[in-house]
Amino acid sequence: MIRILQGILITVCILLGIVLISNVEKGIDVISKEEVQVVLLPGGKLQSVVESFPGAVIVDESAGILKFPPETLKAMSSQLNRHKQVQAVLPVVTTPSFDFKNYAEALKNQANSYLDGDFGAIGYFSRPQPVPISSSLDDMIKRSLSYLVPGLFLGIIFGFAAALIAVAKPKVGKVLDVGHGFLMSLPDFFVVVLLQFLAIAINKMAGSPVIIIMQFVKQTPFLIPMLAIAILPAALVYGTLRIAFEREWDEGYIKTAYSKGLSRPRVIFAHIMRNTMEDFLTIIPRAVSVALTSLVVVEVMAGIFGLGGYAVNKSIAYVTSLATTCAILAGFALIVQGLFAYLRSRVIVNTKEGA
Structure with missing residues (x-):
């Protein structure tokens, strides 16, 4: 009950903060x-x-x-x-x-x-009267979630899998560590620019626009936003689990498992993954926050009329609905954080289990 009240209080404070700041x-x-x-x-x-x-x-x-x-x-x-x-x-x-x-x-x-x-309005250069944000919210939410959700899941899965490969294959892990360091040093907008240049090169080689780079009327980019959203959460999850896996290798129960004849994959899946689950569930909310930041950046740079990029669209003169769209994005983050907080309280094994 106390945790529920804490969650409600945090939610109210965040939403109130959005209104105050906006x-x-x-x-x-x-x-x-x-x-x-x-x-x-x-x-x-x-x-x-x-x-x-x-x-x-x-x-x-x-x-x-x-x-x-x-x-x-x-x-x-x-x-x-x-x-x-x-x-x-x-x-x-x-x-x-x-x-x-x-x-x-x-x-x-x-x-x-x-x-x-009245949750705000959007003023267009081409229209004499502002348009209520409520008339566009459904399309904006569907558009943003269409690449936010798969991009986030792709990033989490790829980061988790890369960490497993790195611990199972130490030589491959050294290469992945270099790539991880490189990705973590890149700002969001630079990642989007690199993806756009790569898409342009592919389109030229194909001789036709096989990858949409910018939004045009109802043609919305999908691949570039999804990859841009996935890359940094993947790097974040990989870095966290990489450290957690290395930490577990130094524990005594690993030696005990090897002395009983367990193979390296068996040790990883039967023991290390179990004992690093807390690290994994803890880093996911942070990965969601990074994904939301990437969402805003990629929508702005790709001219996508979504929750994160509509305010700087070239056809828009002004908006009075930023508090509303920010609250929706914050609500998505809060739901995910609440879900994983619940999972941590139910799934985490508090005492490490040896072989």
């Missing part, structure tokens, strides 16, 4: 509350304009910057716009500051929107 920019104020910039009509003079507004102070005459008491700035700006020598009144950008009042108002508006069933 609205931070609305609390950042870069507009001066005391100064405005006056654009004069041809022949206009700033000094004569100031004479009509008691309390106005010229800060920078060449730039047309005037200063007013903060409480009168809004009213004075409106009156300045109607002055016969003034063409326009513009705000002045100043040192950023955080306005807690604006931030609290933004959080209140966000909460009211959620209660009204």
